Amino acid sequence: MKAETPRQFIWVLLTLLSHYRRHPGQALAMIVGLVTGVALWAAVQLINDHARASYAEADQLLGAEASAWIRAHDDSGVAPADYIELRRAGFSTVYPVIDVRLRSSSGSFITLVATDLLALPLLAGGGSTMANPFAAASWLPMIQPPYQAWYPSALARQLDIAPGQQLQLANGQALPPALIQTQAQQGQRIFMDVGAAMAVLQRRQFSYLAVGHLPPAEQQRLAASLPPHLQLVPNHQAIDLAQLTASLHTNLTAMGLLSFAVGLFIVFNAVRFSLLARQGSLTTLREMGVSTGLLGLAIVAESLLWALLGTGLGLLSGFLLSQQLLPAVATSMQSLFGASLGATVSLQPVQVLVAFSLTLAGVGLALAMPLWQRARTSIRHSRSAPAQWQQEHAGVKRMAAVALVLLLVAGLIYPQIDSVVAGFVVLGLVMFGGALLLPLLVQLSIAAVATLLPQRHWLLRWSVSDAVAQLPHLRIALMALLLTLTANIGVTTLVGSFRAALGDWLQTRLSANVYVQSNTLDLAALGQAQWLAYAAERFGSSQRWQDRPTTVRGLDVAAPDAQALLLAQGNPADLALWRQGDGEPQAILANEQVHFLGNQLLGSLVELQTATGLQTFKLVGFVHDYGNANFQFYLPNETLLKLWPQARREGVALWLQGDTQEQATAALLQAGAKPGEWLLQDEIKRVSFAIFDRTFAITAALNTLTLLVAGLALLAALLAVHQQRLPEYSHWRAMGVGFRQWFLIVALPLLLMIVVTLVLAVPLGLILSWLLIHDLNVIAFGWTMPLRWTWVPVWQLSGLTLVIVFATLAVAVLRVRQTLPDALKQLAGNEG
Amino acid sequence: MTTTMLTLSHVSKTYHQPDGDITVLADVNLHLPAGKTAALLGESGSGKRTLLHLVAGLVKPDSGTIDIAGQRVTDFSESQWNTLRCQTLSLVFQQYHLVPTLSVLDNILLQARLAGRVDASLQQRLVDALGLGALLKRLPFQLSGGQQQRVAIARALMHQPRLILADEPTGNLDEATGQDVMRLFVELVQMTGSSLLMVTHSREMASYMDCRWQLHHGVISNVAALDTVDTGDTGSVTNHEG
Ligand SMILES: Nc1ncnc2c1ncn2[C@@H]1O[C@H](COP(=O)(O)OP(=O)(O)O)[C@@H](O)[C@H]1O
Ligand SMILES: [Mg+2]
Secondary structure, three states, rough: OOOOOHHHHHHHHHHHHHHHHHHHHHHHHHHHHHHHHHHHHHHHHHHHHHHHHHHHHHHHHHHHOOOOEEEEEOOOOHHHHHHHHHOOOOOOEEEEEEEEEEEEEEEEEEEEEOOOHHHHHOOOOOOOOOOOOOOHHHHHHHOOOOOOOEHHHHHHHHOOOOOOEEEEEEOOOOOEEEEEEOOOOOOOEEEEEEEHHHHHOOOOOOOOEEEEEHHHHHHHHHHHHHOEEEEEEEEEEHHHHHHHHHHHHHHHHHHHHHHHHHHHHHHHHHHHHHHHHHHHHHHHHHHHHOOOOHHHHHHHHHHHHHHHHHHHHHHHHHHHHHHHHHHHHHHHHHHHHOOOOOOOOOOOHHHHHHHHEEEEEEHHHHHHHHEEEEEHHHOOOOHHHHHHHHHHHHHHHHHHHHHHHHHHHHHHHHHOOOHHHHHHHHHHHHHHHHHHHHHHHHHHHHHHHHOOOOOHHHHHOOOOOHHHHHHHHHHHHHHHHHHHHHHHHHHHHHHHHHHHHHHHHHHHHHHOEEEEOOOOOOOHHHHOOEEEEEEEEEEEEEEEEEEEEEEEEEEOOOHHHHHHHOEEEEHHHHHHHOOOOOOOOEEEEEEEEHHHHHOOOOOEEEEEEEEOEEEEEEEEEEEEOOOOOOOEEEEHHHHHHHHHOOOOOEEEEEEEEEOHHHHHHHHHOOOOOOOOOOOEEHHHHHHHHHHHHHHOOOHHHHHHHHHHHHHHHHHHHHHHHHHHHHHHHHHHHHOOOOHHHHHHHHHHHHHHHHHHHHHHHHHHHHHHHHHHHHHHHHHHOOOOOOOOOOHHHHHHHHHHHHHHHHHHHHHHHHHHHHHHHHHHHHHHHHOO | OOOEEEEEEEEEEEEEEEEEEEEEEEEEEEEEEEEOEEEEEEEOOOHHHHHHHHHHHOOOEEEEEEOOOOEEEEHHHHHHHHHHHHEEEEEOOOOOOOOOOOOOHHHHHHHHHHEEEEEEEHHHHHHHHHHHHHHOOHHHHOOHHHHHHHHHHHHHHHOOEEEEEEEEEOOOHHHHHHHHHHHHHHHHHHHHOOOEEEOOHHHHHHHOOOOEEEOOOEEEOOOOOOOOOOOOOOEEEOOOOO
C-alpha cells in the first residue's frame, strides 16, 4: 500500500484538477478571489514598507546623514557669510539648504529643495550607504545659467511640465528648465543647485545649514563657534516621520487586511462550490480504495497550487496596483506630515514569503472545514443530501454562537482601547461578529416572511422555500458583501464628518479675508486705511516637547478670530484670563493633540523652553487643530514676544471693510508685499479642501476596490449556484415553469437576502464610524469631531449593490439559457 | 478443485430505528466460488443492498464473519479495506458514478491506474467488446445511459478485480439496452475470470448468472435455475431457520 501511494496520489490529484478544466468559471473565481485579496493587501504592504524605507532615507536625501541643522532662532534663514565662516573654520560637512514652499501660477503648492552640489559630503567621496541619486548625472548644467530644475516624474505629470519647460510661479518668477528623472529619492519635490535657487528666487539667505556626520567633540566645537543668532538643532526627522505616520500606516494595513479577508471569502466560496461539485467524484475515489488521508493530501496539494498561483499573480498585480496608488499615498503623507515618498516601489523576498504564507493559510482554512466534514462522513452517507443539509443547519447556529462570543469580547476590550492596534482589533471583532451573525438573521427573516405570506400563493411559497435552498450557497458571499458595505459606510461617514468638521473649523479659524506672508511688507504703511477693519500679526517659535515637533504660536487677542475662539475644552473665565496674559502660573492654550497625544488635562502644568530657560504654564483650554501632526501652544502675542523675543513672524491676517479686495491688494503692493505673497480666504479654503481630498484619496480608492471585490464575490457565488442548480431548473422547465416565474422564484429570495444584509450594514456601519471617529481617530491623530450621519452613502451603496445583483442575475439568466439544452440532455441521460 | 472467493457465515444485521428494529439479515450463510457469477434477487427493501454493502465494507455486520479471497475482512481496519477495495474489488452502481470531469478513456482507466494495473491489450479488448471506440474522448454527460453503464463496466473490469459487486447495474436502462449490457457484462466477467455478485430484482437479468439467490425477510435461499446447465460448484446458501 505504501509503495502505491505516490502513484495513487498523482491520479487522485489529476482527477481532482480535471474539475477546473471542465469548469473554467470556477477556476476563474478562485484566481479572482486570490488575486484581488493578495493584490490589495500586497499593494498596501508594499506602499507601507516603501514609505518606511523612504523615511529612513529622508535624511540621506541630500547625500549625507544630516545629524543636525543650523537654524536661526527665529528661523529667518542663514546668511551665506555665516556659512563661509563655518567652512573656513574647518567644518567641511556643513552644507547649505534652501527648503521653500512655492506657489505655481496655476495655484499648486510645491516644495523646492536646493543645496550646494559641490559641498555635499557624498560627492566629495563620503561613504554613505545610499547610492547618490545625483552622482551619475552631470551636474555642470545645474550650476550654470540657465540652470536646471529636477522634477520627479510623478510631480512633473501633476504639474503638467515637459522636459525643458519652465514652471511659472505665482509671484511672476520662473524656475529653470525642467529635467525630469525618475530615480532620485527626492519625493514630490523639485531639486536645484543652491546658487541657482538664490539667483532665480532672488534670495539672499539659505533656509538652514545641514550638518553631516560629526564626532561628538566636533559637534560641541561647532555649537560653540556658532554666532549668537544661530543654533544647532538635532535632526529628528526620520524618527519623527516614523512616529507620526505610524497610525496612518496602521490604517492602511487594516484596509489591506480587510481586502484580503474579502478576497478570502471569494476563495472560501469557490472552494466550497468546487468541493460540492466534486463530492460524487471524491466518493467514487473512496469506493476505489483511496484513503481519506490520501484524498486530504491531494486537496492540500491542490490548495498549494492555488496558493502559488494566487500569490504569484496577486503579488504581480499588487505591485502594479501599488504604483497606481502610490501618488495618492504620497500626497497623503506630504500634506499630513510633510513626508516625502520615493517614486517607485520595489518587491522584497520577505514580502513574497509573507504573501505566500498568508494565502496558503487562507486557502488551507477555506479547505480545512469542508474537508473535515467530508472525512467524517462515511462513504455510504456521503452521497446523500440530508446529511449535508443538517451540517449546514448546525453551521448557521455555530456561526451565530461564535459571533456572539466575538461581540462579547469586543465589548469587554472596548473600554480598554489605548492603541490604534487595539482599536482595530475591536473593529475587526465587531465587523466579523456582525458577518457571522448574518446567516442566522437571514434565516430568521425568511422564516418570518414565510409566516406572513398568504398560504394559497403557491409561487411566493415556492420562492420562500427556494430562499432556504439558496442561503447555504450564498451566505459567504453575503458575509463578504456585509463586511464591505459596513467598511464603506463607516469610512465614508468618517471622511464626511471630518470634512464637515474641517469646514466649520475653517469658517471660524479663517475669518480674516487676506493672509499675507512677506518679509518686505511694512505693516505700519497700511496704517488706518479706510478699507482695513483689522490687521493681526502672528508669531511662532519652534521647539521639541515630549519629543515631538512643537510650535508656540502668538495670537493677537483683539483680532476677530481670537475674539471668537471656540474651545474644544475649557471655560470662558479661564479664556479671559488667557487673553489678558495673566494667570499664576501663566495661562496657556494648546491644541487637542496636547490633550490626547500628550496626555495633558485642563489645569495640567506644562514646561516649555523659553529664551530664558524652562518656564511652567497652566493649560486652561484646548482648541481644535485639524490635520496637524504636531503639538501647538497658543499665547497672546505680547506674552510670546516677551518670552521668545526672537520668535519668527508668521504673517499678517487682514480683515477688510466690505467689498474692498482690490483696494487692499493695491495697498499691499504699495506697502512692499510682492505678488503671490498673500492668499485670499476663499483660496485657502479651496486649497485646504483640495489637500484634504487628496489626503483621503487613498481611502476612497481602497474603499472602491474592496467594494468591487465584494461585487465579484457575489457574482462568482451566484454563477456557481446557478451552474449547480441547472438540472433543477431544467426540471422546473420540464414541469412548465415559465421564465418569468423562474425569475420570481430565484430573484425574490435573493433580494430578500440583500435587503437583510443592507439593513444590518447600517447599524454596523454606524458602530464602525463611531469607533473610528470617537476612538481610533483620537488615538491616532489626537483630534475630535462630531459624527455626522447621512443616508447618502447608504442609498448609494444600496443602488450599487442592486446593480451588481441584477447584473449577476442577468449573467445567470444568460448562462441558464445557454446551458439549458445540455442540462436537459444530461437529465434525460440520467433517466433513460 | 475450485477456490472460494466470498464466504458469509452467520451474518446478521439489524437497523435500529425510532419506529422499531428492522432485521434485514438473520444469520445468513453463503459462499461464492472464484470465477463464478451470482445474482441476488429480492423485493425492494429485502436487504439486497445491505448485503452488498456488507461485502464492500461500507456497513459492518452485527455478528458473523465475511471472508473475501481467503481474507477474514470482518475485522479489517479502514486502511486494510482501502487496500482491498483498491486491489481486489470493483463496484458497479445503478447510477454509473462516473467522474463527470474526466473523459470516457480516463474514466475507464481510473481504477486501473490507481491500482497500477493498466493493461493495453485488455483495454483494447474491453473497448472493442463494449463498442466504446468512438466515444473515448467524450465526457460522461455526452453519453446515453446505456453507454455510461458500459463505461462503468469497462472501468470495473479494466482494473482486473477478483470480485465485482454490482448494484442493479441495468436498473436505469430500458429493457433491450439492459439485456445487451448485461450479456456483455457477464461475458466479459467470464472472459477476465473475475467473480461477480450482482443485486437485481429482475429474474430476466438473473438468468445470465451461474447461480441465483433470493432474499426474503432476512432469509436467503436458492432459486431454481431457469436454464439449468450445472457446472460443478456454483455456490450455495444455507439458512438456520428458527
Ligand atoms: N442506514 C439505514 N438505516 C436504517 N434502515 C436502513 C438503512 N439502510 C437500509 N435500511 C432499511 O433496511 C431495509 C433493507 O434495505 P436495502 O438493503 O436497501 O434493501 P434493498 O436493496 O433490497 O431494497 C429497508 O427496510 C431499509 O429501509
Ligand atoms: Mg434497493
